[in-house]
Amino acid sequence: MGNTDKFEMIANRYDTPERIQTAKISSNAIREYLAEPQNKNAIDFGCGTGLAGMELLHDFKSILFLDTSQNMIDQVRRKISDSNIQNADTLCFDLEKDSFSNLHADYIFMVQVLLHIDDVGLILSRLYDILNEKGHLLIVDFNKNEKIVSDMVHNGFDQMELANTMEKIGYRNIRSRTFHTESKIFMGNDASLFILDAGK
Template identity: 75%
Template sequence: MGNTEKFEMIADKYDTPERIQIAKVSSNAIREYVVDAKSKSAIDFGCGTGLVGMNLLDDFSSMLFLDTSQNMIHQIEHKISGSNIQNAATLCFDFEKNHLSDLQADYIFMAQVLLHINDIELILSRLYETLNEHGHLLIVDYNKNEKVASDMVHNGFDQTELAAVMTKIGYREIQSKTFYTGSKIFMGQDASLFVLDSQK
């Protein structure tokens, strides 16, 4: 996945007050679409240090924290063992390079992950295959922002265009909304975040 090396370097100082706050509002936005999931499995895809997934642990029976950065995974493992959490596991894996045919989940969520992914359609297709029937993929990311110019990340997404790509893959009942606006939160620019819910 894009920018893994960068994340390897910042893993141990990733949890800033700003990132913790954004993770909290992102978790709350995701939770709105999580229904009767106490017996369901979830994957926090591109989990970083697990800030979003940790907030949602109690909503699911089990959670897999998945990231391409081994150092990020180490951070989560410390949190899991430090809090004696029983329903969480970790996996260091790159979906852009390989596919895990035996991995399945009822819910997959990705918060501020898609903007780092080069081949969006490939990843969304692989996640579709990973979902159980009627499973949900939830995406939190930035709305398209013309002020952001970067070689490292996409400058956000148009919700309608993203939904069209996902419909082509097979996702259905797609709904999305903007839920948060913040100052200087995206590459030093003011920006807004949306949440998108879709079903297999």
């Protein structure tokens, strides 16, 4: 996944009050789209230090925290161990480089992850393969922002364009909405977050 080296370096200081707050807002938005999740398995894709997934641990039967950065995964493992969490596991894996045929989940959620991914279509297709039938992919990310110019990340996404890309892959019943706006949240710029729910 893009920017792995950067995340390796900042893993031990990633959990700032701002990121913790954004993760809570994002996980609350995700929670609104869950149906009987207590019997379902989830993947926190591109989990970082697990800020969003940790907020949702009690909602699901189990959560797999997956990231390309070993240092980020080590932070998650420490949290799991320190809190004696029983329904979580971790995996360091780069889905952009390889597919994973043994991985399956009822829900996959990704919070501010897609903007770091070079080949968005490839990842969305591989996540579709991981989803169980009637499973759901939940994406939280920034709306497209023309003020952002970066060769490190996408400058957000147009919700309609993203939905069209996902429909071509096979996703169904796609719905999305903007749920949060905040100042200086995206590379020092004011920005808004959307949530998109797509079924298999």
